[in-house]
Amino acid sequence: MDYNELKDKYNDIVTVKECNKFGNLCFYMQKLNLKSIKNKHDELVHYIYLCCLECLKLSKNNNNKTYTVHVYLENVTVKHFSFSLFKKLNYKLENNLEDVLNACYIYNASNSTKRFFKILSPLINKDTLNKIIFFS
Numbered sequence: 001m002d003y004n005e006l007k008d009k010y011n012d013i014v015t016v017k018e019c020n021k022f023g024n025l026c027f028y029m030q031k032l033n034l035k036s037i038k039n040k041h042d043e044l045v046h047y048i049y050l051c052c053l054e055c056l057k058l059s060k061n062n063n064n065k066t067y068t069v070h071v072y073l074e075n076v077t078v079k080h081f082s083f084s085l086f087k088k089l090n091y092k093l094e095n096n097l098e099d100v101l102n103a104c105y106i107y108n109a110s111n112s113t114k115r116f117f118k119i120l121s122p123l124i125n126k127d128t129l130n131k132i133i134f135f136s
Contacts, residue, residue, distance in 0.1 A: 001052065005049035014047065015053045022102065023055025025069045028068035029076045034085075045088045052097055066102035073108040093122065094125055099133050109134040 013031045016026045025048075035059035037044055106113075114134060122130055 001043065001046075003047075003050045006043065006050065009123075010044060010047045010119055013044070014051050016051050016058070016060045018062075019068075021059070022064050023058030023067040025051050026054050027069065027071045028119060029071060029073050029080050032080050034079065034082050038099065041082070041088055043087045044085070045092050048089060049092050049096060052093065052100075066100050066116065068102045069104040071104065071106045073106060073110075073113060076108070076113075087123065090123055092129070101128060104128070105131045105135065107135045108134055 001132065013028055015026045015028075016102075017026060052067065056065075059067050105118075109117075117132075117134075124132075
C-alpha cells in the first residue's frame, strides 16, 4: 500500500504536520486499538516510517534536516501497548533513518509510564534516548 492508502486507514493514530518550519509526527496512543490491528503490525510500522519520511520532506523544504515526534499518552493503559509492535517499529526506524530525530516529546507520562520506559530503554539507541523528553 502507498502512503495515501495507509493514511486513510491510520490517520487517526499518526498524523504529519508542519510547525515552525519542521515536520512533526503526532502519535495518538489512545487511538491505537491493538485488537483491530492484530495482524497488521507490519503495515502500521510501514505507515509510521512513511510518515517520518513525510516529516523529513516538510523539514527539508525549510532547509532543516530533522523532524520532531509528539507522543500523546492521555488515557493510555497497558492495553494500548504491544511489545512486539514496539520492537518492530524501533527496528525499522533505527535501521532506516539515521540521525534525523530532533526530539521526541512524550505527553501525559505518568510515573509508571516512566518506569516502564526504563525497562524498554536498553532497546533504544543511546542518541535517540537522549532526545526523549517527558511531560507529566
